[in-house]
Amino acid sequence: MHIEPGLLTGAKMALSYLTGTAALFGAARSVWTTLFVSERVVPAFAHFLRFLVRSVCAFAIAFAAFELLPHPAVGVSEVHLILGSTLFLLFGVAPAAVGLATALLVQGLFFAPYDLPQYFANVTTLLAPLFAVAAVAKRTIAPHTPYTDLRYRDVFRLSLTYQGGVVLWVAFWAFLGLGAQAWQQIATFGAAYLSVLVVEPALDLALLAAAKHAKPWLGEDTLFTARLHRAA
Numbered sequence: 001m002h003i004e005p006g007l008l009t010g011a012k013m014a015l016s017y018l019t020g021t022a023a024l025f026g027a028a029r030s031v032w033t034t035l036f037v038s039e040r041v042v043p044a045f046a047h048f049l050r051f052l053v054r055s056v057c058a059f060a061i062a063f064a065a066f067e068l069l070p071h072p073a074v075g076v077s078e079v080h081l082i083l084g085s086t087l088f089l090l091f092g093v094a095p096a097a098v099g100l101a102t103a104l105l106v107q108g109l110f111f112a113p114y115d116l117p118q119y120f121a122n123v124t125t126l127l128a129p130l131f132a133v134a135a136v137a138k139r140t141i142a143p144h145t146p147y148t149d150l151r152y153r154d155v156f157r158l159s160l161t162y163q164g165g166v167v168l169w170v171a172f173w174a175f176l177g178l179g180a181q182a183w184q185q186i187a188t189f190g191a192a193y194l195s196v197l198v199v200e201p202a203l204d205l206a207l208l209a210a211a212k213h214a215k216p217w218l219g220e221d222t223l224f225t226a227r228l229h230r231a232a
Contacts, residue, residue, distance in 0.1 A: 020120025058099025129165025
């Protein structure tokens with residue numbers, strides 16, 4: 001999902017600044033809503049601390065996905081098991097957005113400085129599909145259904161939304177930078193991402209099943225999103 005250095009220049013790079021700023025604004029809005037509007041069922045400091053722990057956990061998982069898991073270069077970009085829908089289901093949209101955006105920034109600052117100029121394009125590619133997942137979950141998952149009770153088709157729909165969004169944004173940046181000659185490389189990249197669609201839903205179901213069985217030990221007040229075990 002990383003955009004290659006030099007692909008975006010001039011006005012094309014300026015466009016990525018606009019989309020990236022919009023994506024980060026969406027993340028900030030989600031954080032504000034989480035901290036001051038929704039899930040306000042515990043004292044303010046405890047609520048903030050729980051949000052912070054969720055965000056750190058999301059960061060750790062996202063950073064491990066970026067740096068430790070295999071990420072072969074295929075076509076116009078790299079194929080990552082980003083676990084966007086997994087982070088959403090476990091921690092909620094705001095901590096997932098914070099984790100993804102900060103993991104990408106830390107990677108650029110300390111491990112891949114050549115990716116830093118493309119930060120706004122890459123953060124758009126990560127966050128826009130995450131917000132789409134949140135919208136799809138709101139529309140398709142009944143309010144009385146905890147995430148631990150989701151079925152395969154529900155989890156697959158969320159994973160398809162996220163990974164499909166990543167592919168579409170990468171395709172957009174590639175067409176913007178390369179034009180029609182990027183068709184074949186984009187098709188190769190998209191086909192390679194089918195492997196992620198096989199792995200991520202199965203992983204999500206396994207994690208949700210584990211969380212359901214661990215509920216008696218975890219209790220209601222855990223580091224996970226409240227929706228994991230409770231209805232909306």
